[in-house]
Amino acid sequence: MSKFKKKRGKTTPAISTASLPDIIFILLFFFMVVTVMKNSELKVDVSVPEATEIQKLVKKSLVSYLYIGRPMKNYQSVYGTAPRLQLNDKFATIDDIPLFLEKEKLDIQEQLQPLMTASLRVDRDVTMGIVSDVKTKLRKSGQLKVNYSARKRAQALK
Secondary structure, three states: OOOOOOOOOOOOOOOOOOOHHHHHHHHHHHHHHHOOOOOOOOOEEOOOOEEOOOOOOOOHHHEEEEEEEEEOHHHHHHHOOOOEEEEOOEEEOHHHHHHHHHHHHHOOOHHHHHHOEEEEEEOOOOOHHHHHHHHHHHHHOOOOOEEEOOEEOOOOOO
16 A cells, blocks of 8 residues: 655745835836926916816827917027017927927827827917917918917906
8 A cells, every 4th residue: 555645734835025126126217217208498488368168188298389478588688578489499480380390290190190289378468460470370281270278267257
C-alpha cells in the first residue's frame, strides 16, 4: 500500500506589492510627460459682456479663441491703445485669420473639422467695426460656426 499525504495548510502565496509604488510613479511620470497644457498668455484686456441666454460649449477642444481688445499696459508702448486682435499668443491682423484657422484644423481629426467653432472673446468697450471685419474674414475663410463668449448676468432685467 502506498501512502498519500494530504496537503493541509498550504495556500497560494500572497501577491507581492513591493513593486507597486514603482509602477505608480512610472505611470505618474508618463502622464506628466505626455500631458500638454494649452496656455495662451492674454495680451489684450478682455472684459466679456454679460448675457442672459447662455449655452455652454460641449467640446472645448474644438474651439479656437480669437481675442479682441485693447493691449495690456505693458504692450501699449509698442502697439498703442487701439483695439487689437490676438490669435493664440501673438498679436495678429485680420488677414492672418485664414492661416490661423488652417493651423488649428491640422491639430484635430479630419472628421471633427466641420464641428470646429471660432469663439470671439471681445471686450465690452470695443466698437463693432473690428468685430464685423473679423466675422467677415471668418465667413470668407469657411468658418461659419461662430460663438460670442459672455458671462452670465447675475439677475435678468424685468
